[in-house]
């Protein structure tokens with residue numbers, strides 16, 4: 001379920017970004033593209049031969065000073081070693097081996113992580129003999145590539161995916177609810193984890209064989225088993241992670257992917273800032289159940305309208321998360337912390353909700369009768385058949401006469417009708433529109 005992470009490492013100017021763009025932009029499809037949520041180029045989801053993974057570009061460091069440069073390349077490599085499942089180590093075939101390359105190679109070699117060596121800028125076959133000297137880096141076979149001409153990338157990726165972990169790493173039982181907390185630094189994630197686990201009725205259980213690397217914390221609450229995902233990551237995240245946003249983002253993403261329900265934590269004292277919107281956008285895109293938790297409510301000066309105002313602001317800023325319930329809590333005083341887990345259980349149930357096909361079709365029938373689809377140049381959308389194809393999140397397919405005729409606003413209308421009929425609080429709904437013939 002969690003996608004492997006592939007990091008591109010190398011000194012400046014070897015062509016990391018060019019390769020990143022090639023891998024993501026042309027050879028491979030970017031999976032999912034949710035409108036309205038901006039995507040940055042720190043990382044991207046990519047796919048090769050049916051295997052999807054996260055690709056991160058560790059580039060973008062520039063220093064005048066040689067020592068500072070080496071230091072920061074090392075730092076990048078260290079993070080890649082920590083977080084990635086496979087590392088693509090890029091060198092420049094036109095320049096040959098440099099001291100920085102050797103320094104990176106030594107670190108990568110010691111890490112014992114799988115390394116695939118890409119010798120870039122091999123723009124034509126005449127250059128192919130330039131790759132042999134790179135064997136002496138001691139990190140294995142050099143793969144000739146040209147980011148500029150998009151050659152050699154398939155062979156490189158064939159090698160990369162061979163090193164993906166074979167087994168599903170988090171084989172928790174179906175009925176265990178997996179929860180993660182995300183939010184920008186200092187909103188109180190660790191404090192909330194402690195408050196949740198400190199709840200009297202919480203028993204930290206040990207579900208056998210599941211706590212690989214002890215990064216997750218399983219526990220029982222009111223007869224239900226839960227796992228807090230990547231608790232260790234949340235606790236350990238120190239200076240290094242904070243200074244390198246892409247790694248904390250990636251870590252949060254992986255945690256989210258392994259979760260049923262994500263708690264998006266906000267700081268009630270400071271209000272919503274840009275970074276919160278990014279975090280919330282990721283949560284929505286991940287397709288998990290979402291609960292918005294406003295923490296530090298104890299520190300907010302309030303009157304009877306404060307809460308409503310905050311709710312209105314959240315709805316305004318995170319329009320795409322309109323399905324997410326909002327809780328106001330304090331990890332410090334424990335105020336309303338006890339409402340979190342019951343809400344998580346409820347949202348997890350909705351996230352796995354299944355609508356029977358006849359019921360769904362009746363509902364769509366009725367909705368299209370009440371408000372018929374708009375017509376476009378004399379042609380009208382017809383929905384022939386609807387069915388739910390998967391859960392977590394509930395994903396529906398609508399078979400129609402011509403999917404070009406489906407407009408965003410009409411799709412939103414149908415989603416609202418579905419939400420009126422079923423208790424889908426906290427879960428996104430995916431609606432796929434297909435032509436009848438597909």
Ligand SMILES: Nc1nc2c(ncn2[C@@H]2O[C@H](COP(=O)(O)OP(=O)(O)OP(=O)(O)O)[C@@H](O)[C@H]2O)c(=O)[nH]1
Pocket residue numbers: 010011012013014015016017018019058059060061062120121122123145146147148149
């Ligand atoms: N000839 C040739 N030039 C390339 C190739 N790939 C990249 N370049 C050039 O190399 C330069 C550096 O490319 P980038 O992709 O920015 O390198 P980078 O490693 O990401 O650099 P930083 O962001 O500084 O870490 C650019 O001028 C590219 O046009 C290639 O395959 N052949």
Ligand SMILES: Nc1nc2c(ncn2[C@@H]2O[C@H](COP(=O)(O)OP(=O)(O)OP(=O)(O)O)[C@@H](O)[C@H]2O)c(=O)[nH]1
Pocket residue numbers: 183184185186187188189190191192234237295296297298299329330331332333
């Ligand atoms: N007043 C108040 N302070 C809180 C509350 N929760 C956390 N804090 C304080 O906020 C600060 C940050 O809390 P953490 O739990 O470390 O926050 P975090 O989100 O885990 O931070 P990172 O590890 O940096 O991502 C600490 O000084 C906490 O004591 C709360 O409910 N009320």
